[in-house]
Every structure is written in C-alpha cells, then in structure tokens.
Amino acid sequence: MSLIPFLDASGKLGWTQAALSAAGLTFTWYIVSSVVAWYKLRHIPGPFLASFNNIWGFWAICTGQSNQIIADAQKKYGRVMRVAPDAISTFDPETLFRIISPRSNYLRSQWYTNARFDHRGDSVFTMTNTPSHNKRKAKLAPAFSGKNVPFLETKLDKWLTALIKTIRDRIAKGEETIEIGLLIEHFQLDLISELSMGQPWGNLQANEDHFGYLEMRKTVIPSIQSWLHIPLARKIFMSSVFLKLFAPRTTDTKGLGLFLGVLEDAVKRRFSVTPEKAPREQDILDIWIEHGHSARECQLDLAILVPAGSDTTIMMIRGTLLLLMSTPAVYWKLKQEIRDAISDGRISSPVTNEEAKSLEYTQAVVREGFRIMMPVNYGFPKQVPDSGDTICGIPIPGGTDVYVNYESLMRCEEVFGKDADIFRPERFLGSGPDVAYKVKVLDLAFGGGYFTCLGKTLAVIEMNKVFVELFRNFNFQTANPEKPWRREVYTTWLVHDFWTRVTEDTTMG
Template identity: 40%
Template sequence: MISPDLNLPGGSHWLLASAAVVAYFLTSSFISWYRLRHVPGPFLASVSYLWLARVAKGGKQFWVYRDMGGKYGPLIRVGPNELSTDDPEVLRRIAGVRSPYARDPWYLAARFDPYHDNVFTILDADAHDRFKAKIAGAYGGRETPALEPGVDDQIRALLDLLRRKYLSTPEEPRLVEFAELTSFFTMDTITRSAFGKEFGYLRTDSDVYGFLAGVRETWPGLAVALDLPWIRKILFSRLYLRLFGPKVTDTSGLGKLMGVAEEVVAKRFSPDAKQEKDMLGAFINHGLSRQECATEALFMIIAGFENTSSVIRSTMLYLMTTPLVYRRFKTEIMQVVRDGKASSPITFEEAKKISYLQAVIYEGIRMRPPAPGLYPKSVPPEGDVIHGKFIPGGTAIGMNTGALVRSTALFGADADVFRPERFLEVDDAARAEMERNVELVFGYGRWMCAGKPVAFMELNKVFFEVSHGRRPELARAELGMR
C-alpha cells in the first residue's frame, strides 16, 4: 500500500490553508454573484457585504439609495443576497395579507430580550399575525381612551418648557437643542402611553437614565450590524445576548430602561393591581404574559421615540428654512384659532381637518422618512418574478425608501423640493394615492407599523402647537441638516 507523504516543507501547511480559504471565498463569491447576476447594481455589492457595510457606516443610506434608483432602475442588487425596490405596487404585493413572503432574519436585530420576541422580531407570518391581533387595539386607540389625553399632557409640558426656559428676548437670546428636545417629547409621550406615567424627560429637561446617550453611542455600529448577516447572527443570537447584552441590573442605558419596564409591568401583575386604560392595560386584557408585556413595552419605546422625533425635527427644519411655506402654514393655523375650530391643545380629529397641516406632515415624512432601512422580506421557496426577472427563493428584497419618496413619477418633477402644495394641487384620488405611497415608509399590510396611528397623532399636535406661538428660528441656518 502506498501512503501519501504528509511531511510537507515548513510553511506549506499555512500556504495550503490560505489557498483553501481563498478558493472558498472565490467560489462562494462566484455562486452568490451568479444567482442574481441579472439584477443591476454595484459590482462590489454582488460579491461582498463590504458595499452594504460602507453605506451603513457612512450614515447616508437615504441619499445613496435615492441616487441608485435613478441609476439602476426599480430593482437593484445591494448585497450578495439582497435586493431593493422602489416600486410601490411590488412593495404592496410583497407585504399583502395573503403574501407568501416572510420576514428576513434582518428583523432579529431588534431582539433585545434573549428569551422573548417582540412583534417586530417574529419572523413566522402566522405567528406574527396572531400576536399583532392582540396588540392592535392598544396602538389604534380603541381600547386606550387615555392615549390622547396623555399626548396632550406632553404637549403642554413641551410648551411649558419652551416658554419657561427657552423663550428669547431682545436682551437675552436663548438657544435650545431642538433635536434633543424632540427626543424628550417623544420619550415622555411613548412612556406615558405605554405605562400611564411619563419618565420625566421634559420635566427635568434631561436624558433620564442616560438612555438617549446610549442609543446615540451604539446606533452607528447597530446600523452596520443590521445589514451584515454574519455579524447579525452573532450579536443578536440568544447566547450572545444572554452573555453580553443589556441587563436589567444596569445603572444606565438600555439595561436600565429594561429594568424600569419590568418594574412597572410587575406592579400591573400584582394581586392588588387595578385595571388601567393605557396600552399596557390593553396588552394585559388581551392575554399577554408578564414577560411579553415587558418585552413589547421596551420595543415600543425604542421603536417609537426616535422615528417620530426625527420626523419632527427634520420637518421643522424644512419649515424654518422655507419662508413661503412657513408663512402660509402659520396663516392657516391662526385662522383656525380665530374661527374657534381648535381646542387647546388641538384634538387629533380637529387637526386632521386642516388640509395644509396634513400636506406639511406628509411632505415632511416624504422629504426625510423615519428609519429608511431596507426592512427586507424573504422570497418564497418557489421564487418570484419581479420586473421580468426571476428572483430565486430565499432572496431578501427590501424597500428603497430614498428612491420611492423622491420619485418624480410619483411626486412630480420637483420631488427633491419641500413643497406641501403638491398634495393640494391635485384631485382627491391623486392626493390619496400620493399619501398611500408616502405611508409605505411605515410598512404595509400585515407588516405595517402598529404604532403608526400614535405617530400621526403626535405629529399633528406638535406641529400645530409649536407653530401656533412665536416663530422658531435657526441659530446657525448655514449648517442645515447633518
């Protein structure tokens, strides 16, 4: 018998190992490229996740994807297994109630509790639908009569803080960090809505529990991890979260927030607890367990505060830097007040009747949507045909938010301009269609954001009330949006 000689010269083992790694990388890259080779996009994106990582790290996803829509068309390859589309009809078909598409594991990046999923991280469509049915009434307001009064209280707290601490005089100009202030408002609003008691961001004019600072510190890294499957599998695995994730015993940041949420929920499940009419009370009424309530409440806070606050501050920036729009907006608001058609604070129903306010809100969302991520769904095993191209099963296809909301075909030749009038210059059917297309940024069908009604309530009230008083001005208008 002849046996192979394994006594290779020094260093040859490392050379063979390196060659095997290179061969594996080249082979896997070729296979990844080949299966979606017919979909246009940057070449680097077709063979590596470096392109997605670079875009995410740069924090300019919205602008990059917007420009790619014009360059590559309605269906773009953005990763070895990732596509994006700005076609509203394709997006609606993918997210339809009876769609065979499922959530991609991308969504697991919102798993903060290693033991329990929230409504965002449930990948199975049927399980998601069952769970969402239990919480829909809480978010929609049907079972939470204290929801709007709670938002009103935070509106009053916001206005009180502005008047008490940041109202300028000719002798003493006072500056406010408006981005931070909007986060304080949305945090107090969502915690009041969830727990029946706000955490006190506006009352103290401070970052309670250091949560906001923690989010800002970790967000850039989280954005990269979202789009890189191999990193995502590690960082958001149950084992990693158990060992290195936030803990309820932490003294600040997300862990501290988790601890506070668990304390509040524990009191609601105590034998002598009384039934409350807030969102947590609605969760309990629909049979959510103690841990499910804590997990869902935590996700509600994390998902709800930054998305809404980003729309508030970006829309206010557009208003302050577009004098003609602001002048008309202010005129219409004052006319509503003079006509006695606005309560104090204005009710959601009253606000929805002010056509220019609605136009400003939709235009603000359109110009700078909240959280413009991919939110990919997984193509069913049998594959699908999109824009004449066969897409293999298992491919992740997400939304090109930047190209969608800046589409000249959907919103006119001046789609890159902040001009709310576009929603008022068309007939009712065309306006409704434009609004439907803007609302896609909140998802659609079975995957639509459950907190959308709460977000619109906040936006309607805050834009009306903040613009009702003195005109806000930028301290350094030349900086613009960063």
C-alpha cells in the same frame, strides 16, 4: 514530495506547507463561495462588491450617509438593484403594494432579528415566523385601536400642553436658543413612557436624559443598524448563546442594560402579587395584560415599543420643523391657516385630531415634511416566497430579501413630480386621483397590510396636532443658518445640535 500537501518528503508535518495549504484552501473556498453567491442574482445590476458579499450594505449604512449612498446607487442601477448576494433593494411602489397585499406570500426576513436584545425571547418585531408573529401582534394591536384611541389622544394632549409650557418657561428664563431636537426627544420619551408604563421618565421638565437612554442610542443605532447587515454577524451576535453570555444585563447601571432594567422593573411592579395601591390611569401595559400578554412578553415588547414609538416620530417632527424654518413662503402660509382657524373658532386648544384634519394646508405640510424627511431610510426586507416572483419584469428567485429604499421611494419623480426633491406642500393639495396616489405611496412609510406599524394611529394623530400647537404659540428660527443641524443617517437617523431661536407668538389670539 509527499502526496499529502502538508507533510514533507520525510512524511513529517511541515508548518510552512501547512500554512500554505490552509491559505490555498481558504482562497479556493472564498472563490468558489463568491462565484456561487454571485451566480444566484447575476442578472441583477448593482455595486460590484454587493454581488459577492455583504460588505457593501454594511459600508453604506455605517457611513452615516446611507440615504445619499443608496439613493445614488439606485439611480445608477435602476428600480431593482442588487445590494447583497441574496438581497435586492427597490423603490417601485407597485411592487411594494403587492408585497403588503392580503394575498402576498412574502415573509419577514431574518434582518428583523437584528433588534434582539434578550436571550429569553423575541419581541413582536424580531419574530419571523408568520403565525407566531400574527398571534403576538393581535394581542398588542388593541392598545392602538378602537375604544383606546381617545386614551392615546388624551395623553398626547397632556404632553403637548407640557411641551408648550416648557418652551414658554425656557423663553421666560431668558434662553436665547433652545436645542429643539433634544427638547422634542425629551417630550416624546415622556409621552411614550407614560402611555406605555403609566409613569413618565420626567425628561422634559428636568431637561435631562434620564437613564442615559438618548446617549445609549447614539452608539446602539449605528452599530446595530450597520453590523447586522452581515448575516454571519447576525447569526453570531443574535444567537441565544451569545446573548446569554454577552448581552447587556437588566442589572447594568448604564447603557442598553439599564434601559432594559427600567422596563423589567415596570413590568415586575405591574405583575407583583401586591397590587399598586394608588389609583392609576390606564396605560398600554394594562391593555396588553387584559389581552393575555405574559410578563415576559410585556417586557420584550416594551423594549421595541419605546424606541419604535419615539425615534420615528421625533425625526418626523424635527425634520418638518427644519423644512418649515427654511421655507418662509410655506411657514407663513401655515401660520395664516392656523390664525384663520383660531379667529373663526374652528379649532380648540389643544386642537382635536378631527379639527386638525380639516386644515387642508396644514395636512399638506405634514405630509410633505414626512415625505422629504422620512424617518425610515432603508431596510425592513421581506423574503420572496419559494415559488419566486417577478419584480419590474425581472425574475427573482425564492428566498431573496427585498429591501425597501424609502429615500428613493419618497423622492420618486414619477409619483411626486419632477421637483420631488423640493419641499412643496402644494403637491398634496386637492382631492383628485393623482393626490390620492401620492398619499397611498406616502402611507408605505408605515409598512402596510400584515406588516403595518403598530403605532401608526398614534403617529398620525400626533403629526396632525403637533405643528398646529407649536406654530400657534411660537415662531422658530434656525440659530445656525449655515449648519442648522448635524444628521447621521443609518436605517433610521440621529440629529445633533439643532439649535433654534424660539419666540412667543402673541398675535394668534
């Protein structure tokens, strides 16, 4: 027998021996690498598979029921749970406050590179280098703060009025039921496209998915949000070489490429040497350019702004609508508060943000709906600094990714009470420290501190206003009480077939 494993006794290459040797080596490599992977976080409980590879995280997300699966596992394994060889998940509020605090040394993990669509560069969301990310964010943030907030509110009012008119028109046309989920999607996309690029996509009035954006999301969300839980896949699919060769092109006539092409055109027009002649109202692109954003940066950041600014808010509105339709006591109490405010002349039409904030029960409904139907379910990991950390008394080595389990956080009984699974806005009434703490935990939904969501101001104003406007004008009833909608939950979620009976409410004055 030869001493070299794949040579036979005569010293010639034997294919069987070569194959067996290769299999043996692969198996040995797998065992050794699995033991090495397991060793790092061996003291942290979690699903068996999660100790050795990233398959568990991938599987949990791609089932489309990740909220339930991850929350059940977290219940079983505790506040700190291992979800991958070098990642944990937690819903411990104090840990999350520490991670977002100004003194925190936590970094954005490689997970953020998931949303990279373009080989020509990063959007603000996909940047993991802290100074570069800070610099980029500083140029984008003014569009959502200070003197620009009234501009956001004015545009929102315009589109809320359009939403009410569209529903009214469709009722007048005799539509017995409306796919309210889709209608809200059209409304939000028109709002975000006009806010950001000055030109609405025209979905709401036409009741049409222009550019096939909504259809495209149905495949992109499940695939990107699950596959890219696997670091190796992330490295390959998000590499510049792969993106250059295979990523969707802005010249494509459908899918993600078409969407990116629409954004590219909008930016090109804005930067073109011949300025647009027709007088235009200000939009987010103008503000970004004023703050030194280049054409390429505008394009890359629009590609994250449109989904980030639409998917999340859409989910918040649809989720709260379903909760209200399923809870008559809350539904009628909300209507009564709006009715009283109208008859006392305390609210305008559309309601202003300040007026909406004074409606105590409406505010509680908005918070409770947001809590129960949290648009972000799981993810957004931050990396433990090299010096390591201790989370809930457990030492965590540097370099570990800490995922946020929003589903468990928002249903945490220690924070929200024993009935945390129930839609009960009353838990947010009052002004004591207990309520303030609940509001503070709820606010973690927007990240926080250096990691804060850029569109938070707009999202909050919208939440404050939208239900007042919908409920002062209409009544809502789910068309299919046994199955009001079909929901798929990944890192964010998708809703289908949310058929609703909408009728005019002429009693509100």
